[in-house]
Amino acid sequence: xxxxxxxxxxxxVLALPAVAAPPNMPxxxxxxxxxxxxxxxxxxFCVLVDGNRVWAGTDNGLGVYENGKWKIYRPADGMAHQxxxxxxLDKNTGDVWAGTMGGLNRISxxxxxxxxxxxxxxxxxxxxxxxxxxxxxxxxxxxGASRYNTRTGQWALFNERNTPMFEIWVYAVxxxxxxxxxxxxxxxxxxxxxxxxxxxxxxxxxxxxxLVLFKDQGLIHEITTSVSYVxxxxxxxxYFGASRYDGRNWHNFLNKDSGxxxxxxxxxxxxxxxxxxxxxxxxxxxxxxxxxxxxxPAMDTHRPEMLVRDADGNITPIAVTTAPAHNYxxxxxxxxxxIWVATAEGLSHGIxxxxxxxxxxxxxxxxxxxxxxxxxxxxxx
Numbered sequence: 164x165x166x167x168x169x170x171x172x173x174x175x176v177l178a179l180p181a182v183a184a185p186p187n188m189p190x191x192x193x194x195x196x197x198x199x200x201x202x203x204x205x206x207x208f209c210v211l212v213d214g215n216r217v218w219a220g221t222d223n224g225l226g227v228y229e230n231g232k233w234k235i236y237r238p239a240d241g242m243a244h245q246x247x248x249x250x251x252l253d254k255n256t257g258d259v260w261a262g263t264m265g266g267l268n269r270i271s272x273x274x275x276x277x278x279x280x281x282x283x284x285x286x287x288x289x290x291x292x293x294x295x296x297x298x299x300x301x302x303x304x305x306x307g308a309s310r311y312n313t314r315t316g317q318w319a320l321f322n323e324r325n326t327p328m329f330e331i332w333v334y335a336v337x338x339x340x341x342x343x344x345x346x347x348x349x350x351x352x353x354x355x356x357x358x359x360x361x362x363x364x365x366x367x368x369x370x371x372x373x374l375v376l377f378k379d380q381g382l383i384h385e386i387t388t389s390v391s392y393v394x395x396x397x398x399x400x401x402y403f404g405a406s407r408y409d410g411r412n413w414h415n416f417l418n419k420d421s422g423x424x425x426x427x428x429x430x431x432x433x434x435x436x437x438x439x440x441x442x443x444x445x446x447x448x449x450x451x452x453x454x455x456x457x458x459x460p461a462m463d464t465h466r467p468e469m470l471v472r473d474a475d476g477n478i479t480p481i482a483v484t485t486a487p488a489h490n491y492x493x494x495x496x497x498x499x500x501x502i503w504v505a506t507a508e509g510l511s512h513g514i515x516x517x518x519x520x521x522x523x524x525x526x527x528x529x530x531x532x533x534x535x536x537x538x539x540x541x542x543x544x
Contacts, residue, residue: 185471185473185477185479185481186451186453186454186456186471186473188449188451188454188456188471188481189449189456189515190469190481190483190515190516191458191485191501191502191513191514191515191516192485192513192514192516193458193467193485193486193487193488193511193512193513193514194485194511194512194514195487195488195509195510195511195512196219196228196233196488196509196510196511196512197488197508197509197510200233201226201228201232201233201235202219202221202226202233202509202510203219203221203223203224203225203226203233203235203237204221204222204223204224205221205488205507205508205509206221206222206223206507206508207219207220207221207493207494207505207506207507207509207510208220208221208222208246208247208248208249208493208494208505209247209248209249209250209493209494209505210250210494210495210496210503210504210505210510211250211251211252211259211496212496212497212498212503213252213259215229215230216228216229217229217496217498217503217510217512218250218259218261219505219510220247220248220249220250220261220263220505221246221247222245222246223237223245223246224236224237224242224245224247225237225242225247225261225270236270236275240275241268241274241275241277242261242263242268242275242277243263243265243266243267243268243277243278243279243288244263244264244265244266244288245263245264246263246264246265247261247262247263248262248263248264248289248290248291248292249261249262249290249291249292249293249303249335250262250293251293251294251295251300252295253295253300253313254295256271256313257271257272258270258271260293260295260300261293262290262291262292262293262302262303262304263288263290264288264289265279265288265289266278266279266280266285266288266290267279267283267285267290267293267300267302278311283311283318284309284311284317284318284319284320285302285304285309285311285318286302286304286306286307286308286309286320286321286322287304287305287306287307288304289304289305289306290302290303290304291303291304291305291333291334291335292333292334292335292336292345292346292389293336294336294337294338294343295338296338296339296343296357298312298313298314299311299312299313299338300313301336301338301343302336303333303334303335303336303345303346304333305331305332305333306322306331306332307320307321307322307323307328307331307333308320308321308322308326308328308333308336308345308353309321321362326353326362326364327353327362327363327364328345328347328350328353328364329350330347330348330349330350331347332347332348332349332350333345333346333347333348334346334347334348334387334388334389335387335388335389335390335430336390337389337390337391337392338392339392339393340392340393340395341356341357341358342354342355342356342357342392343355343357344390344392344397345390346387346388346389346390346399346400347387348386348387348388349385349386350364350366350385350387351364351365351366351367351382351385351387352364352365352366352382352387352390352397352399353365365381365382365408366381366382366385367381367382367383367384367385368380368381368382378415379412379413379414379415380413381413382399382401382406382408382413383399383401383403383404383405383406383413383415383416383417384401384402384403384404385401386401386402386403387399387400387401388400388401388402388428388429388430389428389429389430389431390431391431391432391433391439392433393433393434393435393436394433394435394436395409395410395436396408396409396433396435396436397409398431398432398433398439399431400428400429400430400431400441400442401426401428402426402427402428403426403427404416404417404418404423404426404428405423405428405431405441407439409436416441416450421450421455421472422448422450422454422455422456422457422470422472423441423443423448423455424443424445424446424448424457424459424470425443425444425445425446426443427443427444427445428441428442428443429442429443429444429492429493429494430442430492430493430494430495432494432495432496432497437451437452438450438451438452440495440502442492442493442494442495442504442505443492444490444491444492445459445462445490445491446458446459446468446487446490446492447459447487447492447495447504453473453474454471454472454473454474455471455472456469456470456471456472457469457470457472458486458487458513459486459487459490460486460487460489460490462490466486467483467484467485467486468480468483468486469481469483469486487504487506487511487513488504488506488508488509488510488511489506489507489508489509490506491506491507491508492504492505492506493505493506493507499515500515500517501513501514501515502515
C-alpha cells in the first residue's frame with residue numbers, strides 16, 4: 164500500500180503544469196507630467212528628445228523640459244499656432260523644427276522663424292509631419308508634401324501632379340539612409356529614392372477598406388498614419404493594423420494574431436530591423452521580433468498594467484506599480500535606455516529598470532508552484 168502512495172506522490176508532482184518563463188522584456192518605472200507639473204497641455208501630439216532636453220508638442224503650446232523645469236512657447240512667443248503636431252531635430256545645426264496647425268517653425272537659439280503658405284513654398288499650413296535629411300527639411304501637410312533646402316532657401320512641392328500620390332492628405336514623413344517615406348492618409352505609402360529622385364507607391368493590394376482579405380500580401384491598409392525606415396526595413400502604422408517590409412516580403416500585424424493591443428495605431432518607431440514600438444489607442448506595444456509587451460493603465464480598472472505575449476500566444480501579466488499617463492498613445496522617442504511617451508492625457512517618462520523584474524516574477528511563480536507540489540506530496544503521505 165505504501166508503494167502505491169509513493170508512486171501517486173511522484174505522479175502528482177510530475178503532473179503539475181510546467182511554468183515557462185515569460186520573455187525578458189524591457190521594464191520601466193513611469194513618471195508622468197501634466198499641466199499641474201508645467202506641461203503646456205495634457206493632450207500631447209508628439210515628443211522629441213534633444214540630448215538632456217525633451218520637447219513636447221501639445222494642443223496648447225510647445226513645451227521644453229530641461230533641468231527639471233518647463234519652458235513654454237506659444238503664438239505670443241513666435242509660434243505659428245498653439246497646436247504643435249510634429250517635431251524634428253536638425254543634428255547638424257541644433258535647430259528644432261515644429262509642424263503646427265498654422266505653419267512650420269524653426270526654433271533656434273534666440274529666435275523662432277515661421278514658414279507658411281503666404282511667405283514660403285510650404286504646401287499647406289497644417290503640418291502633420293516634419294523630418295530632416297542632410298540640408299533638407301521634408302514636411303507632410305494636409306495638401307501634399309514640401310521640401311525645403313536650408314542652404315539655398317528653395318522649396319519643392321510634391322502632390323498628385325508630380326508623384327503617384329492620389330490622395331494629398333499626407334500624415335507623416337520619415338527620411339533616413341537613402342530613402343524618404345511618406346504616410347498618405349488613404350493613399351498608402353510613398354517612397355522617394357534620394358539617389359534616383361524617383362517616386363514609388365505601396366498600396367493595399369486587396370483594395371478592401373474594412374477588412375484584410377489576404378495575410379502578408381502587401382501593405383495592410385491604405386489609411387497610413389506613420390512610417391519608420393531603419394536598417395533598410397520599413398515599418399508602417401495604419402488605422403487597421405501595422406506592416407513590416409524588408410524590400411521583398413511584407414509581414415502584417417493585427418491584434419487577433421499578434422501582441423498589438425489594438426489595430427488602431429497612431430505611430431510606429433523602429434529600433435532596428437527586428438524591434439519596434441507601436442503607439443495605439445489601447446496602450447504602448449513593444450515587439451522584439453518574436454515577443455510582445457504592452458504597457459498601459461488597464462482598460463477596465465485603470466491600474467498599472469504590463470502584459471507579455473510570447474511566440475506561442477501565451478500572455479503573462481507582470482506585476483508593476485506604474486504605467487504611462489493614458490492608454491491612448493500618440494508617439495514616442497528615446498533617451499538612452501529610457502523612453503518618452505506622448506499620450507492623450509499627459510507626457511510620460513519611462514525610466515528603464517535595469518534589473519528586469521519579469522525574471523523575478525517568474526521565479527516567484529515557480530516558487531509558489533514548488534510549494535504547491537510539496538503540499539500535495541505531504542497530503543498524499
